[in-house]
Amino acid sequence: MKLTELNIFEKRIFSSKEVESFLKTKNYADALVVLLRNQKLDWKFLSKGYAALEKVRTKTFQFDGYTINAQLNSQRIKSTTANVKKEDVEKRECFLCLDNLPKEQLGLEYKNEFLLLCNPYPVFYEHFTIVFKKHFPQRIDDSFHRFLKLAKRVSRYYSILYNGAQCGASAPDHLHFQAVAKKDLIIIKESESLINKYGEKLVDSRRKDVYGISDGLRKFILIKSKDINFIKNLFNNIYTAFKNAVKKENEPLINIIGNYNEKFGWEIYIFLRRKHRPDCYFEKGDKTLTISPAAIDLSGTLILPRKEDFNKIDKEKIKNIFEDVIIGKELFDYLKSHLKKILE
Numbered sequence: 001m002k003l004t005e006l007n008i009f010e011k012r013i014f015s016s017k018e019v020e021s022f023l024k025t026k027n028y029a030d031a032l033v034v035l036l037r038n039q040k041l042d043w044k045f046l047s048k049g050y051a052a053l054e055k056v057r058t059k060t061f062q063f064d065g066y067t068i069n070a071q072l073n074s075q076r077i078k079s080t081t082a083n084v085k086k087e088d089v090e091k092r093e094c095f096l097c098l099d100n101l102p103k104e105q106l107g108l109e110y111k112n113e114f115l116l117l118c119n120p121y122p123v124f125y126e127h128f129t130i131v132f133k134k135h136f137p138q139r140i141d142d143s144f145h146r147f148l149k150l151a152k153r154v155s156r157y158y159s160i161l162y163n164g165a166q167c168g169a170s171a172p173d174h175l176h177f178q179a180v181a182k183k184d185l186i187i188i189k190e191s192e193s194l195i196n197k198y199g200e201k202l203v204d205s206r207r208k209d210v211y212g213i214s215d216g217l218r219k220f221i222l223i224k225s226k227d228i229n230f231i232k233n234l235f236n237n238i239y240t241a242f243k244n245a246v247k248k249e250n251e252p253l254i255n256i257i258g259n260y261n262e263k264f265g266w267e268i269y270i271f272l273r274r275k276h277r278p279d280c281y282f283e284k285g286d287k288t289l290t291i292s293p294a295a296i297d298l299s300g301t302l303i304l305p306r307k308e309d310f311n312k313i314d315k316e317k318i319k320n321i322f323e324d325v326i327i328g329k330e331l332f333d334y335l336k337s338h339l340k341k342i343l344e
């Protein structure tokens with residue numbers, strides 16, 4: 001697809017029909033590439049955000065069989081410290097509603113349901129926000145099928161992320177996902193070794209792989225299958241069992257990474273949380289660490305907006321952060337045995 005083909009400068013929102021007429025296949029990944037290229041040229045704030053990314057510093061920590069990076073990224077401070085208290089969220093204007101988007105921001109429509117937008121505070125060199133067109137609360141139960149389909153439709157280069165309203169979403173009142181390049185998600189690259197070293201197989205079937213993975217930091221369920229209905233049903237089961245176990249009225253704390261691959265189909269990582277922010281977030285003085293783990297952090301890139309935190313982060317502190325926010329062993333064991341029974 002040539003840049004000029006998408007006459008992107010004349011209007012703000014491109015309908016899915018218009019987008020699809022430019023695509024050779026129905027993969028929206030190509031349209032996202034064009035969108036970002038154009039927005040970097042014409043939207044100063046965004047190009048500044050990407051320029052800042054050049055200065056980002058990274059520390060790498062090698063754990064037994066996997067890697068965790070720490071990224072110093074000062075422009076993420078707003079998101080890391082986002083006030084997500086219901087009463088305060090209700091008072092502010094929603095920054096994901098179409099009427100409130102910056103005037104330079106362009107959007108690609110997907111199925112008259114979502115707008116694909118560039119994220120002006122990128123963590124990686126390609127970072128998108130996928131926003132539901134209606135102002136509707138951030139919750140996954142009735143949109144999980146949309147999440148799966150989107151993951152497939154951008155799968156040429158990207159994966160999709162979901163952060164629950166109470167564990168990482170900076171707009172808990174407006175349904176949205178993110179898309180980032182697959183190659184930037186360490187967990188996807190390390191998936192095989194994580195399965196081999198830490199995976200407990202929860203179902204014995206050749207075409208449907210479900211694992212409980214506990215790698216010393218993270219606890220998550222990994223589903224690999226081409227069968228969308230199987231994944232949907234299983235997700236509903238996990239969601240309900242988790243919700244009941246933690247006796248939550250609203251959505252239990254969940255982050256999801258959705259990857260799609262022509263060879264094996266979907267690869268869905270479901271992280272189960274007990275808390276939004278770790279204890280160190282609330283500490284005073286030298287003990288403070290300003291970090292709010294969400295899907296990107298769980299994928300292996302911890303975002304630290306403050307230099308002093310970046311300087312002092314080490315393996316011990318990383319362990320404590322994950323221990324604070326991820327569910328305990330007992331609950332994870334219970335959920336795994338519950339799934340095993342269902343999958344028998």
Ligand SMILES: [Zn+2]
Pocket residue numbers: 094095096097134135136173174
């Ligand atoms: Zn909104």
